[in-house]
Structures are given as C-alpha cells and as structure tokens.
Amino acid sequence: MHQGLGQLLGSSPALESVRAQVRRIAQLDATVLIEGETGTGKEVAARSVHYLGSRRDRPFVPVNCGALADALVESELFGHERGAFTDAKSSSFGLVSEARDGTLFLDEVDALSLKAQAALLRFLQDGSYRRVGGTGQRRSEARVIVASNANLQALAEARLFRQDLLYRINVLTVRLPPLRERGDDALELAQHFLRRLSAHHHRPAVRFSPGTLQHIRTSAWPGNVRELENFVQRAFLLSDQDDIEVPGHAPAAHPQGEAPNSLKAAKQRAMAELEGDFVRRLLAQSQGNISQAARLAGQDRSAFRRLVKRCGIAPAPGCEPKPTDAP
Ligand SMILES: Nc1ncnc2c1ncn2[C@@H]1O[C@H](COP(=O)(O)OP(=O)(O)O)[C@@H](O)[C@H]1O
Ligand SMILES: [Mg+2]
CATH class of the missing domain: 3.40.50.300 (P-loop containing nucleotide triphosphate hydrolases)
Incomplete structure (x- = not known):
C-alpha cells in the first residue's frame, strides 16, 4: 500500500x-x-x-x-x-x-x-x-x-x-x-492527474492546451487540490481531442483569467471566507438546523440554503426540516 x-x-x-x-x-x-x-x-x-x-x-x-x-x-x-x-x-x-x-x-x-x-x-x-x-x-x-x-x-x-x-x-x-501559496504545484499536480487519467483511459497523447495551462496557473483554486482534480477530470472527459481545453465557464467566484494576486481576487477570497465562517457559526448555534440558522441570519430559508451551498458546507443529514415544517 x-x-x-x-x-x-x-x-x-x-x-x-x-x-x-x-x-x-x-x-x-x-x-x-x-x-x-x-x-x-x-x-x-x-x-x-x-x-x-x-x-x-x-x-x-x-x-x-x-x-x-x-x-x-x-x-x-x-x-x-x-x-x-x-x-x-x-x-x-x-x-x-x-x-x-x-x-x-x-x-x-x-x-x-x-x-x-x-x-x-x-x-x-x-x-x-x-x-x-x-x-x-x-x-x-x-x-x-x-x-x-x-x-x-x-x-x-x-x-x-x-x-x-x-x-x-x-x-x-x-x-x-492553500494551493495558491504553492507556486507551480498547481501545474505539477494537474499534469499528474492528467497522466493518471490518460493511462487509465488509454489516451497517451493528451496534453493541456496553452490556454488551459494559463488557466491552471492563474486560477485562485478556492477549492484547492480537490477543485483542481475535478477540473482536470472534467476537462479530460469533455475533450475528444488530444489538446485539453478549459471546459464551459469557470465558476463566478474566480472568473477565468483573474490573476490570483489581484485586489478583486483577494476581495472574493476574503468574502468567501467571511461567508463560510458566518454560515458555520450560525449552523453551530442552531445545531445544524437550517431554518433556525436562516432566522438567526435574518434570511429566508431558500436564500440561506443557497448560501450554505455556495460555501460548500454540507448540513448534517437529518437536520433539514420536513416539508410539513415549511412556512
Ligand atoms: N499534495 C497532494 N498531492 C496529490 N493529491 C492531493 C494532494 N493534496 C490533496 N490531494 C488530493 O485532493 C483531494 C482532496 O484531498 P483531501 O485530503 O481530502 O483534502 P481535505 O481533507 O483537506 O479537504 C484528494 O483526492 C487528494 O487525494
Ligand atoms: Mg477532508
């Protein structure tokens, strides 16, 4: 092992x-x-x-x-x-x-x-x-x-x-x-994930296009190695050529091409962190109960649930209110 x-x-x-x-x-x-x-x-x-x-x-x-x-x-x-x-x-x-x-x-x-x-x-x-x-x-x-x-x-x-x-x-x-503090590790890891995929799927000639390499280098990767791994997998699976292109649109939290050190990227990261801490704190106070946490936040439940989702926080199973609890 x-x-x-x-x-x-x-x-x-x-x-x-x-x-x-x-x-x-x-x-x-x-x-x-x-x-x-x-x-x-x-x-x-x-x-x-x-x-x-x-x-x-x-x-x-x-x-x-x-x-x-x-x-x-x-x-x-x-x-x-x-x-x-x-x-x-x-x-x-x-x-x-x-x-x-x-x-x-x-x-x-x-x-x-x-x-x-x-x-x-x-x-x-x-x-x-x-x-x-x-x-x-x-x-x-x-x-x-x-x-x-x-x-x-x-x-x-x-x-x-x-x-x-x-x-x-x-x-x-x-x-x-975080991955954004590890220099060229994102590129190294992306190449590693791509090699693993291409061996597994018997497509030895696949390479990242220059645009994709640029995207990997400059993205802020708020979800770090897990997000990078998912990105490479998606790009690999969606491309039928040997040149791997950036698929679809990058998530809004880090627009494609946004330099990781730009003020905008830094603000987005700070905001994401603040939201994450805020949501986790409310969920802790409410013992994971979304409706109660939403009330504490002064938001309606669906808006609060979207926020929870955006922060990548999975509420504990069994804490969601039953449909009959709906207002
Ligand atoms: N330094 C690394 N080298 C290779 N793969 C990594 C590295 N760090 C994380 N991964 C991969 O990224 C994914 C997320 O890692 P994980 O340990 O679950 O992160 P965390 O527990 O911090 O959320 C896993 O698939 C893991 O194998
Ligand atoms: Mg983990």
Whole structure:
C-alpha cells in the first residue's frame, strides 16, 4: 500500500516543509491537529502520519464529524448499549473501539456541538470512555488526529469551540497551505492527474492546451487540490481531442483569467471566507438546523440554503426540516 508521503505531491518549499513536518510527527505519538482550507490535503496528510508511523498495521478510521447528526455523535464515537435510546435495538461498539490501537481521524472537528466537544475532551484526557447507556469505563489506545478547515482559535474566541479542547488537541499542528501559496504545484499536480487519467483511459497523447495551462496557473483554486482534480477530470472527459481545453465557464467566484494576486481576487477570497465562517457559526448555534440558522441570519430559508451551498458546507443529514415544517 502506498499511502505514505508519495501521495502528498508538490515541489514548492511550502509543501516540502509540510512533508518534513509529517515525517517528524509520524514518529511521535501525541494528538495532531491538521488545519487548512477545504481540499488542501488534510486527509492525505493524516493518512501519511498514520502509515509512516508505528501504527501502520493497525486500523485507520476516518470520521467526518460534520456528517454526524448531533444527537448521535456520542453513540457513533463511543458506542451504545442495547436500549440506550429508542432506536438502539442492539448494542454497538462505536468508532473509537473500531480504531483499536490504530488511528482515529476526526475530520471537520469544528462541526461538533459543544456537548460533543465535552465528551471528546473527556476522552482525550485519559483515553477512557463509556458507551451511551452503559456504566463500565472502557479504555482506548487509539491515536487521535483531528482536522479543521475553520480557524479553531477564532472559533474558540467566539466561544463556539472549547478553549480547553483546543489546548488538548493543539499539541502537534500541521498547517496545509492553500494551493495558491504553492507556486507551480498547481501545474505539477494537474499534469499528474492528467497522466493518471490518460493511462487509465488509454489516451497517451493528451496534453493541456496553452490556454488551459494559463488557466491552471492563474486560477485562485478556492477549492484547492480537490477543485483542481475535478477540473482536470472534467476537462479530460469533455475533450475528444488530444489538446485539453478549459471546459464551459469557470465558476463566478474566480472568473477565468483573474490573476490570483489581484485586489478583486483577494476581495472574493476574503468574502468567501467571511461567508463560510458566518454560515458555520450560525449552523453551530442552531445545531445544524437550517431554518433556525436562516432566522438567526435574518434570511429566508431558500436564500440561506443557497448560501450554505455556495460555501460548500454540507448540513448534517437529518437536520433539514420536513416539508410539513415549511412556512
Ligand atoms: N499534495 C497532494 N498531492 C496529490 N493529491 C492531493 C494532494 N493534496 C490533496 N490531494 C488530493 O485532493 C483531494 C482532496 O484531498 P483531501 O485530503 O481530502 O483534502 P481535505 O481533507 O483537506 O479537504 C484528494 O483526492 C487528494 O487525494
Ligand atoms: Mg477532508
């Protein structure tokens, strides 16, 4: 299995430094915090820490905290006894137990409610936990890696993230820089994704057109490597010639040809970041309930839902109001 540093490609000094940090951290055994915008490679980095370290033959269990319904977070993580709540027809072990003495990767940790944060803090303090509805103390030897695309210090100052939990997880920190701060890495990565696609589809002669190379170089890539990967895939699939052209229209958030360092691009990025933080904060306050968050924002629900979508935030399943709740 090649899940080590080979997956974290890029020759920029910024990424070279990330690889050096990951190598060092893999040899240590403390909790790790990985920060970075969406699509910067946080999960790739987490897997690298795991597969380069002494736990490489143990389980790696990724958990997307943003996708867990708040009421179920604790039972998903720690398991529950039969009958602990109405739907608990049988007992469950939970993800902590599944990770055994491997690595538990808590992605989007900023999405946890304050109550779930308290449970996580208790667990991180000494590795002990209880199943929901159970009495026995259990112990876990799992290593915990957490990731966040929100700035946890800022959230802590806004009292949306527990400061004591932040101290506890902020022992070893890796920050994944956005793609726009990695020089020519975008080009290098795009060529890598294209080579992989052309090998897979037996089209060895495909190349990016000069216009496409220019687009790759100058785009701000707010969705970072994930967006670039999707772009290359779409361009590849939509072109039936060997010269790959930019397909369709670039999203409005970063008009085609907009220089990444222009004032306009900088304003758009700042606005996107502000909107993202704003929406996440409201969703945290409303425990993921869109209608309630929309009311807090003074917007109607459909406008607010469009904003959520534009920010690339997926509301937790089960938090959408039923059609009968509609005004
Ligand atoms: N440095 C990199 N080299 C190659 N692929 C990368 C790199 N960083 C990210 N990717 C790819 O980009 C996508 C998003 O990465 P991911 O780790 O899920 O980002 P995040 O967790 O920060 O949102 C994945 O398909 C991943 O394989
Ligand atoms: Mg991720």
